[in-house]
Amino acid sequence: MxxxxxxxxxxxxxxxGELTFPANVNATLKLQEALDDPDCHIDAAAKMVTAEPVLSARTVAIANSAAYNRSGDEITSVRVAVNRLGFRTLKAMVAAVIVRQLGSGIxxxxxxxxxxxxxxxxxxxxxxxxxxxxxxxxxxxxxxxxxxxxxxxxxxxxxxxxxxxxxxxxxxxxxxxxxxxxxxxxxxxxxxxxxxxxxxxxxxxxxxxxxxxxxxxxxxxxxxxxxxxxxxxxxxxxxxxxxxxxxxxxxxxxxxxxxxxxxxxxxxxxxxxxxxxxx
Missing domain, CATH: 1.10.3210 (Hypothetical protein af1432)
Structure with missing residues (x-):
């Protein structure tokens, strides 16, 4: 061929739709679905993010970036980071993890x-x-x-x-x-x-x-x-x-x-x- x-x-x-995703992508897709639930509370979201080390690190890093940290006060808490970013930005971070996971098995x-x-x-x-x-x-x-x-x-x-x-x-x-x-x-x-x-x-x-x-x-x-x-x-x-x-x-x-x-x-x-x- x-x-x-x-x-x-x-x-x-x-x-x-006949796509083959790595197992870790499928797990993160479930997190994405959970965040799409309008009844998902910030505490539940923070707990799910904390369970994903890569997502946790990226969420805190984004929250401390110049784009989102207007006060200059650095944070280390995932819950505070999620609260600062909001769910819409958090969903973008989940998408970033999914995209990178596609190449994780190479x-x-x-x-x-x-x-x-x-x-x-x-x-x-x-x-x-x-x-x-x-x-x-x-x-x-x-x-x-x-x-x-x-x-x-x-x-x-x-x-x-x-x-x-x-x-x-x-x-x-x-x-x-x-x-x-x-x-x-x-x-x-x-x-x-x-x-x-x-x-x-x-x-x-x-x-x-x-x-x-x-x-x-x-x-x-x-x-x-x-x-x-x-x-x-x-x-x-x-x-x-x-x-x-x-x-x-x-x-x-x-x-x-x-x-x-x-x-x-x-x-x-x-x-x-x-x-x-x-x-």
Whole structure:
């Protein structure tokens, strides 16, 4: 079976919901379902988060980041962190754990390096999307961060399956862009129960067509992706050139500000949030 046929085969199974997740992903999906219950109390949520060491560490780190810790008072309690962040941000943290768990079973060192690089890219896009949503496009910042966290989930799923197909990801090809992002990614996002608003925004990013200044969730996600200092390892090398072009984009924001001034003023916030996601 050649590379294109393999991509198509994985995409077909993903589209039918025939996905194979590691056991730890299935456990975290149950936590996600529990948080979706409107009757879930903060104490119950904190107890569930505490039971997941990685999620606990990331929740406290995010709560102490410049994006959420306005007072500068550092906290160490998971319950206080959950209270500070709120359930919507907590759900984004759960999504982050699920995305990273998809690559947890990879043993091949080359694929593991790609997964680590892909998460580094994702963390930067998420931090940028949160700030851009809040200060530029004026849309819901938590939704923007959540969308950014899951925007490469198809890539993580493909990496988790690639060991069964030696050489599948030796080269960056257009086959991945066509069948990975669009078909595999859509199947995984639906299986994870991602809301339609977020799914449509991610699909809009796959199709490209940057609108500046950004006004919608899709516009915001695309700009954050273009501005991210770390390029996805699953994209062709020329993506680095697109990053350089995006870095030169500037436009007016509000009264007297520009995109560049917003990014400069928010540099610490972006770096802090991205760093917390990488914990």
């Amino acid at each position: 050649d590379r294109l046929e393999i991509f198509k085969s994985i995409a077909t199974r993903a589209g039918k 043993s091949d060192p080359v694929l593991r390096a790609k997964a680590a690089r892909l998460w580094e890219h994702t963390a930067h896009v998420a931090a940028l999307a949160q700030v851009l949503a809040k200060k530029v496009s004026r849309i819901d910042a938590e939704t923007a961060m959540f969308a950014a966290i899951v925007h490469e989930v198809g890539g993580f799923y493909l990496l988790s399956q690639a060991e069964s197909y030696p050489g599948l990801l030796d080269d960056n090809t257009e086959d991945w862009i066509e069948y990975g992002e669009k078909l595999i990614g859509r199947g995984v996002l639906r299986q994870l129960g991602v809301p339609d608003q977020v799914l449509q925004a991610v699909e809009g990013m796959w199709h490209g067509g940057n609108t500046t200044p950004p006004r919608t969730l899709g516009d915001t996600l695309l700009l954050a992706n273009d501005l991210a200092p770390v390029i996805s390892p699953l994209h062709p090398p020329e993506s680095a050139n697109a990053r350089q072009v995006a870095a030169m984009i500037d436009f007016a924001v509000g009264s007297g500000g520009t995109l560049h001034s917003v990014l400069d003023e928010s540099a610490e916030e972006i770096e802090s949030l991205a760093g917390a996601l990488l914990v």
